[in-house]
Amino acid sequence: MVKITSFATRDVRFPTSLDKTGSDAMNAAGDYSSAYCIIYTDTHHTGHGMTFTIGRGNEIVCAAISLLTPLVVGKDLDDLTADWGKTWRYLVSDSQLRWIGPEKGVIHLALGAVVNALWDLWAKTLGKPVWRIVAEMSPEEFVRCVDFRYITDAITPEEALALLKEIEGGKQQRIVEAEASKAVPAYTTSAGWLGYSEDKLKRLLKESVEQGYRHFKLKVGGNLEDDKTRLRIAREAIGYDQGNILMVDANQIWSVPEAITWMQELAQFKPWFIEEPTSPDDILGHAAIKKALENTPYGTVGVATGEMCQNRVVFKQLLQAGALTVLQADACRVGGVNEVLAILLLARKFGVPIVPHSGGVGLPEYTQHLSTIDYVVVSGKKSVLEYVDHLHEHFVHPSSVKDGYYVTPMEPGYSVEMKAESMDAFAFPGKKGKSWWQTEEARSIIDGPRVIQTST
Numbered sequence: 001m002v003k004i005t006s007f008a009t010r011d012v013r014f015p016t017s018l019d020k021t022g023s024d025a026m027n028a029a030g031d032y033s034s035a036y037c038i039i040y041t042d043t044h045h046t047g048h049g050m051t052f053t054i055g056r057g058n059e060i061v062c063a064a065i066s067l068l069t070p071l072v073v074g075k076d077l078d079d080l081t082a083d084w085g086k087t088w089r090y091l092v093s094d095s096q097l098r099w100i101g102p103e104k105g106v107i108h109l110a111l112g113a114v115v116n117a118l119w120d121l122w123a124k125t126l127g128k129p130v131w132r133i134v135a136e137m138s139p140e141e142f143v144r145c146v147d148f149r150y151i152t153d154a155i156t157p158e159e160a161l162a163l164l165k166e167i168e169g170g171k172q173q174r175i176v177e178a179e180a181s182k183a184v185p186a187y188t189t190s191a192g193w194l195g196y197s198e199d200k201l202k203r204l205l206k207e208s209v210e211q212g213y214r215h216f217k218l219k220v221g222g223n224l225e226d227d228k229t230r231l232r233i234a235r236e237a238i239g240y241d242q243g244n245i246l247m248v249d250a251n252q253i254w255s256v257p258e259a260i261t262w263m264q265e266l267a268q269f270k271p272w273f274i275e276e277p278t279s280p281d282d283i284l285g286h287a288a289i290k291k292a293l294e295n296t297p298y299g300t301v302g303v304a305t306g307e308m309c310q311n312r313v314v315f316k317q318l319l320q321a322g323a324l325t326v327l328q329a330d331a332c333r334v335g336g337v338n339e340v341l342a343i344l345l346l347a348r349k350f351g352v353p354i355v356p357h358s359g360g361v362g363l364p365e366y367t368q369h370l371s372t373i374d375y376v377v378v379s380g381k382k383s384v385l386e387y388v389d390h391l392h393e394h395f396v397h398p399s400s401v402k403d404g405y406y407v408t409p410m411e412p413g414y415s416v417e418m419k420a421e422s423m424d425a426f427a428f429p430g431k432k433g434k435s436w437w438q439t440e441e442a443r444s445i446i447d448g449p450r451v452i453q454t455s456t
Helices: 059-073 077-083 084-091 105-126 130-135 141-143 157-166 168-180 198-210 224-238 256-269 283-292 312-319 336-351 362-379 420-425 440-446
Strands: 002-011 035-042 046-053 186-188 215-219 245-249 273-275 303-304 385-387
Touching: 002 059, 002 420, 035 059, 035 077, 035 105, 035 130, 046 059, 046 105, 046 312, 059 084, 059 105, 077 084, 077 105, 084 105, 084 336, 105 130, 105 215, 105 256, 130 168, 141 157, 157 168, 157 336, 157 362, 168 362, 198 224, 224 245, 224 256, 245 256, 283 303, 283 312, 336 362, 336 385, 362 385
Parallel strands: 186 215, 186 385, 215 245, 245 273, 273 303
Antiparallel strands: 002 035, 035 046
8 A cells, every 4th residue: 555645846937038938929938837746654765847938937736736735645646546446536626726727727726746656656556657557457447437417418428438449459459559669749839939930930840850759849939921931931841741740839929810821821831730829718719710711722721729628618619619620738727637538538539639738847747657658548549749858857757759769768656756955046036155046146037127118
């Protein structure tokens, strides 16, 4: 038996705003950050989970983690994992905390860190990576991991069970492919940040092509003519008819009419989809944009969203409204592994491919497991997964890409255990003499403008 004895939270922030890594039309100067949760036990095993933010507000998520984690302190891990769906429901049922959700916002971000830490702990005690634990579950065990409350009008446990059994016959072969690191093709956004110069864009695109990438994403939405210039540069680098795929991402900058007009102008560059064209909460707006872009003079431009989607209920509605070409669930915003499994089932029911949000510190480490689960267990179809080549050196078991595919994680756990020295070096506000945030260099961020206008 493994008993949970205590927990800790860490506020870790990396100063990516200095070189504009992660910059886009809505978020001009983010500092990639982790609201971090560590679960301790009466054994040598610890569970590590985190939620990705971009700086200020990280301390609020850490505070929420500290409010949720006492729900599992003193519990036996076996009792929590025996009925995962019941445990997840228990963790969202503190009525006073639920009042400031429910199942959304800061409290749900915190839940993602806690739930993912529990999965990491469980996987370590079993000596397996998270994706393999799920791959070895029976369809019945998988379904028991999901809380179906609020989504049975779209998918019932019985329907989910039938969908999983439908493709179970090929699961062992797909596991073999996963073990050979041929389950999850990667795409790159590393060249596409809006704050990068044209020269840097050209250089990074060239490097990405040479590294074997076939899918490339660029940020758009700052200025239409600048977007055209940058997409023209991208197409010169990757071609139109060489099997390379272009995607674009507006990070919610437009109203619905603006999104339609802007993307009709950019359709000439033949992007596969426009990501986050408008408010992430605007279900009917996404549906209208998708319909308007189905028949441009240059072909169809799809619609993708999900990184800011609050929970399985909003995803359900996006799918029911026919608003998505691609579904981009986040590993922690929706409350951790269990809710992501629910969303994978919904996407399978509606025939929409899963491309998890992976553009942030720790997210590729998480999402490599989720995309592997989707291919091996849920959809049986290969999709793609974003790989951002930043900050992996801070993790004990960093994600990596080889020959255009994610290298499937084989170490026990959920892959987000951060090195202790990295947590100390970038702790916020941190200790003088230890944390970068206590240096003079940090003053340019701490004392800098809090609002940076990126467009009109």
